[in-house]
Amino acid sequence: MNLERSFRLSSIVMVASGFTGLCLTGELPLVLIILGFVALVVNVARLGGSGGEQLHLDLSRETWNGLIIVAFVFFWIDLLWISGDLLQAGVHFLVLLMVNKLFTLRTRSDFLHLYAISQMELLAAAALTVELWYAAVFIVYLLAAIWTLLLYHLRHEAEEAQLGKDWGTRPEDSSRTAGLITARFFWSTNGIALGAFCLTLIIFFITPRIGVGFFQKNRAELIRTTGFSDKVDLGVIGSVKQDSTIVMRVEFPDEKGPLLEQVYFRGAAYDVYNGRSWANTFARRRDLLLRSDGVFHVTNTVSTRAAATGLRQVILVEALDTPALFGVPFVDSIEGNFRVVLADGMDSLFLRYPPASRFQYTARSIPNRVAPEDRISTSVRYPDAILEHFLQLPDITPRVPALSREVTEEARTPFQMAVAIKQYLRGNYRYSLDVGMSASASPIEDFLFTRKTGYCEHYATAMVVMLRTLGIPARLATGFLPGEWNDFGDYYTVRQRDAHAWVEVYFPHSGWVTFDPTPSEFVSVPNPVWTRVARILDSLRLKWDRFVIQYSFRDQIAVAQGLRNQTDRVREEASVWLATVRRWVTELRAGVVGHTPPYLWPLLGLVAVCAGLVGLYCLVRNRGALKPGGRSSRLQSAEQRTIVRLYSQMLRLLTARGISRTVSSTPLEFARSVAQEWSMASRFVDPVTQLYCRVRFGQKALSPSELQQAKELLAGLRTVRR
């Protein structure tokens, strides 16, 4: 592949990756996406065609410039009325600019503009998303960018170098550079690129960053959960049992492999059951104490035991519509990027508001086990507060207490009773989601005596009611089962369908102990290959979130605060400085009004005149420089550009000496008029003109010695006085 083509290809790949990043944020309207890809495809097609010019959109540069103005006007309309958002309007404008540039790629500066646009697209994409695909886009962009800049440089150098060679026609030129882009070249440069990428990664983890999807406007749709509000209707969990949306991912960093015992991620608990729904009468929440180490402790006394034996979980929760914080019961301390944690009377933890985005926290739990005393003691004394709340019963027929007594006939202790009821429910009832809404007044009795099929809520509610009929305090807990173990990332993927309800039974010595009367359900495993792939992808996603997106929010806050302090200080300094200036001005005015120094006004006048002259000079000079530029966009080769630049220099030089070329005079005519007006200059002007004609219009080669000679002639012309 020759230099020019590979340069264009890598440029397009670079721009395309930036644009893809922007598209994947989902912030772009479809029209712009299509427009952008059409422009890219046209460019790729141009690359493929031999001449490629047949695909050239035959619009003049002026038309394209006019379109930029239209796009700019649209940007303001967009900003003020359509999207009303600076970032969105800016992104739309950026895409329009990119399309425009893609169609007007001619000069080197066009390419540079395009690179700047693509980089801004990538930045905008970074500001708009926290998704994993961004990493892929970023790597592609990085590789393409390094390649492009490398080739850009090579191309530039080659153009310069070709001035020194007799390169003749273009096909010859491409064969000269064809051997340059070899496989070895490709791999070694990509190796450098990857090295640079690794270095960037290191810097990334050392340097703190600002903003987690800071401008992410269309936040991810909150995932609707059920079963964690103050009141839960019986049967709601059944409605999400088919939903495979991922709710959270849980890692147990201290454990190796999946946990051996069954754990639950508890969200909320309920004490009052009215026959149809559960309610929490302990909903009053209190603030948890934040210790100096940034950890919230649930119990006021620091538990040294917890640090040693607690089960540590790192939980990455998706954006849920509940403020509940999940954890293996019972959470002893919790740590994360939040300022307040609330706890209710049921040992459930909450944030003040549902989190708006995916977030991560670490919890340390002390699983409650049944104390040996509670296992054997037959006469149990419960605290009054417990008895008051956790023995409440709905209106039930005597059939239920009778069943309870029948089931627990052989049990002696409350613990044995609880186990007996659990075993009874597990053994005699069938798990099924296909229950339908019960029409009877008491769905639980319906479950226990009529249908005998149900799911977790029915089992758990039945067990609570049965225990309560026996005088054993119990409550309903809701949360999630661990779900699926991901053996690639060593974590649990918890989905909506893992929502679960279970029972907590109170024992005087042990506190609340978890009982799960629901039999294990059969889970059908879908296509194993696909599952494996999905698991790998999911584990990548988690790592991206853990190590890139959620990386050290505290650092961000620190930087943000540092910045604020810095700006405060700058502002203070500025105000002090302004005050000083104002004082000077006041003094000066007083001085002027009082006794004007005789030189002040002439001095000011002189300064103004000088400034005006300088401005005028710049204007005239720039206009002069622009004139030849109008046509030079058509120049094809670097040699032509070089010689036109030299010739223009000569024209400017002669203009400065009072011999100016009219726009309609040809090079030879001008050379003749120079010879007439200033014969001394003729011996410099004529050879340069000859060379210019030959290279500019004849497209002959320009050898370095000729170039050097022309430069010397120009220098010579400079020294001649008229």
Added chain:
Amino acid sequence: MDAATNIQAILANIERVIKGKATVIELAVTALLARGHLLIEDVPGVGKTTLAHSLARSLDCSFKRIQFTSDLLPSDILGVSVFHQQKQTFEFRPGPIFANIVLADEINRTTPKTQSSLLEAMNDAQVSVDSFTYPLPQPFMVIATQNPVEYHGTFPLPESQLDRFLLRIRIGYPDTEEERKILERQQLLHPADELQPVLTVQEVLDLQNAVEKVRLDDSLMDYLLGIISATRQNELLALGASTRGAMALHKAAKALALVRNRDYCLPDDIKDLTAAVLSHRVMLNASQGSGVRFEEAERIIEDIVESVQVPL
């Protein structure tokens, strides 16, 4: 012999006769190389015929001269079919047009009928007589002369027919010094008579082919088209240059570049040719001076060229 030497040879050859008129000679050779026809227009006695003669004699090819008069008939030019008594068939007797170089002297003196018969031959390089078509020899070039001052008994060529001439040139009076040399030389013999041919027919054809390979930069194409469109927008002209005019300028510019020993065009080539190529192809507004129309047109065209930006 390469192209450069050939061209130098023919230029030098003609210059031996036509003194001090290098530009005119250049244009004449340009018309030859561009496969075009030449219209020389000037007052009598400045060397129109001599120029045509010299050009023809410099080439090793056939040359015919036709003196146009008001009673000249098309068959006098093209030829005629006569009945061959022995063979009992019609036989075509080619007219004077069957030559490489044809000098049509005082072309505006003959009737439009005869004029158009010549002009058709110029356009198609072939002659049709009695439903037979006879190709003309190659190279084929018509050099026509006309007198712009004397209008009595003339039939001025219409614009559409003038269009067939690639270049229209004027010779002008020589300066005193050159005139002196001319007088001294002609005392013994007319110098055109002693000219020796320097180019063969094949060499002329080769040169004509070489014109095709001359490079014209894109920017110069823009410049050329700019001039053409400027003639169409000029208010002094009732009719601007036609597309055939643009093609003629394009071709002539390439030929002139070759004559000037280059294989690429310069803006100068186009600029120097504009008056010669375009002045007989435009129509003046009626309000413009009634003097010598061609000179007026030349002046306007030159003004137009001065208003078009030369590419840098």
